[in-house]
Amino acid sequence: MTQRGDELLQSRQAKLAALRERGVDPYPPRFRRSHTAKSAVARFEKAEREGKTARATVAGRIMRMRGMGGASFIDVEDSTGAIQLYLQADALGAGYELLADLDLGDFVGARGELMRTRRGEISVQARRFTLLAKALRPPPDDYYGLRDTEQRYRRRYLDLIVNRDVHDVMRKRSAVIVALRRFFDARGFLEVETPTLVPVPAGAMAEPFATEHHALRRTLYLRIATELYLKRLIVGGMDKVYEIGRVFRNEGIDRDHNPEFTLLESYEAYADYRAVMRMVERLVPYVAQRAIGATTIERDGARIDLRPPWPRLDLREAVRTHSGIDIDDFPDATALAARMREAGVHAAYEESRGRLIDKLVGQFVEPRLIQPTFLVDYPAEMSPLAKLRADDPRYAERFEAFAGGMEIANSFTELNDPVQQRARMEEQEELRRRYQGEELDRVDDDYILALEHGMPPTGGLGIGVDRLVMLLTGQRSIRDVALFPQVRSIDE
């Protein structure tokens, strides 16, 4: 804290002491308000139309004060909006003295008649005026807001105090999650909760966070996906399950990556990835309608129409069309890397074939997928948990859904052959040894044991909830759709 900050603090602490001196409780335990700012305004407007008078008790945080000597105006805000308090020395008597020890950021309550001032502002003409909570530090500048991104993320409460549009984004985020639940619940899916702390960090190609369990004397990991536990439930006969949960990936932080994010996964027995496509192209517009009241969105000047059907685009064809490279001509990673470098792509020779193809998709295909699109049939080595195509085992029955140039969903016909599953997981381990540092999946023996008991044909789905919210709210950074994104800690 700077010296100046201390002076501000001291000034407010002095006021706090003065209030206590006069017998004012600066933190009273409760206050009954009759109206929110918004409902008080509505009540007045109704009374005004009917030629009646109305009273209200409101409460909120002081955001602006205009003192005029014997009269003062205070704008207070609550979660619904703002309302002006009109305070007069004559009407309040001793209560008016409170004003001298108030600051921006304090919470106050007022009761009185609702009125309209000469300038037309609907106000509470206070008969009673109470301090509800003294703030020792000031809110950010009300007019300019809080623009410093670091402070906005690090001290989100300050951001929320002055940047009201953040409330709107977060309300929409909540509405997205409510809508997702409603969609799956209505289709007979059961919402379940699976472990966050797991012995094997499998189910996705990602680096895990590790932690120590003292009593068990073993390393546990924060889950990187919910997939393998949900499929254990399919083995157990829960035919339709879903989970909305936080997963953790020990990776870099950028505009669309936060180390923890919200993932929705669903699994449906007797469905395949084509059935899941049909579900997804209905799910997304459903959620959009409920969360933002529309099934089209504007982004980068483009109008994105979320309504079905969404085009299916073959991955190999899409890569060939946009990059000129036919991945089938390069079954070997080194040769593919050479061809990519020829095409001007930054490709190291020590990268796995799956990673190289991912790079091709990311560079040549993804940015073009502005309208919702299913990219279909991924190479087998990129999809160790997916069932291979019967007609071409180089590819898996897998799709990813894109919109606004962003991946929003990943799905496959689940691999339910335990013998092949072990081999495919072992292939991942082998690739990890060969391409050190790459994020690849792991063998989960306990999961394979479950598969050995038999899993019906199943269609699975994963949706990045944060990215879906980004898409629907027009936000460019995952940090703007998460209340408390990861920030570096500052040593005090």
Added chain:
RNA sequence: GGCCCCGUAGCUCAAUGGCAGAGCGCCGGGCUUUUAACCCGGGCGUUUUGGGUUCGAGUCCCAACGGGGCCA
């Protein structure tokens, strides 16, 4: 991981290598229908941190820390 940009008062921002400033906020005074209220007075600062160059550094150089962007 590499490259680029940024960090000045509580907040938003200025300052050619030459006395660190403004608006809001804050402090003191005035004002009984204001609303970015207004009027009078007050600048409240380790210019992120640590080195270096220079007669002189907010400004130039190096490093660290924090933030943002582009690439991997």
